[in-house]
Amino acid sequence: MGFRRVMIALTSVVLVSCAMLAGVSAAALTMQPPAGQSEFVPVETLPPGDQLPAAPLLITAYAFVWVAVMFYLWTIARRLNTVETEMRALAQKTARR
Amino acid sequence: MRKAFGPLVGIVGVMFVAAPFLIARAPYESTMGLVQKIFYFHVPSWFAMYEAIAVCGVASAIYLFKDRPDADRYAASAGELAVLFGLMGLVTGPLWGRKAWGVWWQWDARLTSALLLELIFVAYLLVRKYGGPGSEKLAAATAIFGAATVPFVYKSVDIWRTVHPTTNVVPTLKAPMGGPFAFTSLAFLLLCFVLLKLRVSLARRQAALDEMYLALED
Secondary structure, eight states: OHHHHHHHHHHHHHHHHHHHHHHHHHHHHHTSOOOOOSOOOEESOOOHHHHTTHHHHHHHHHHHHHHHHHHHHHHHHHHHHHHHHHHHHHHHHHHHO | OHHHHHHHHHHHHHHHHHHHHHHHHSOEETTTBGGGGGHHHHHHHHHHHHHHHHHHHHHHHHHHHHOOHHHHHHHHHHHHHHHHHHHHHHHHHHHHHHHHTSSSOOOSHHHHHHHHHHHHHHHHHHHHHHSOTTHHHHHHHHHHHHHHHHHHHHHHHHHSOOSSOOTTTTTTOOHHHHHHHHHHHHHHHHHHHHHHHHHHHHHHHHHHHHHHHHHHHO
């Protein structure tokens, strides 16, 4: 009798766990992000209302690329200048010896 | 190569000036509209990052196993460029996502792995700068590890379910979109090459300066 009760209790726990797991899995599946686009479809025109809010983001993105490239070029020029100055100073030092 | 470098710089400059005009003429995407045009700079910046990482990884392997100092100079230069172009991708992406998805950032597989890839190469530069004697070898191993993660980052959108567009987008682009995209991609790849040559020449001058210091001490 005792063994039977234990088996019933265990079976109940397993069934409840399975039901909960199924519920959680279903909830997790519904919370998945939508699938990424697999194709871009071109259109000819766009309502002006849709264009305006996007323009500052677009301009910022392009401007950032330009600024990043210019900044990197400036750092290369600055470092090159430092190296050349040091080389000239060393060459003068060596010549004086 | 030196003779061709000047004209190449000119070509890259002209391409970057012409790119916005081509992008402006490209059609709007049906669901995202104007903001989708960030795509023409966003994706090529990742291509340029992958180019820099490939150079950094191969040069690091050559330095690690063959001990060639010039390979280390290429690796260090390409490592900087990987961070630069990665930063462009990480900044332009959220600007696009803000309008397309309604949020600046999503911790999904592509965005997170791309951020980690950027951080690996930031770590590469930090190890080189502050790692002390022998840090070049440790940095080279880091770069190889970083290069090995690129295929996972690239395929992450196909393996996991993410909000990011899949890798199928680029091969299926219609001609009016594909033309400007190919043009800007080529411009970014050439820009990466030009910057790499410039940065390597700086690294060579720095090596020459180090040799002068050593000669002076002797």
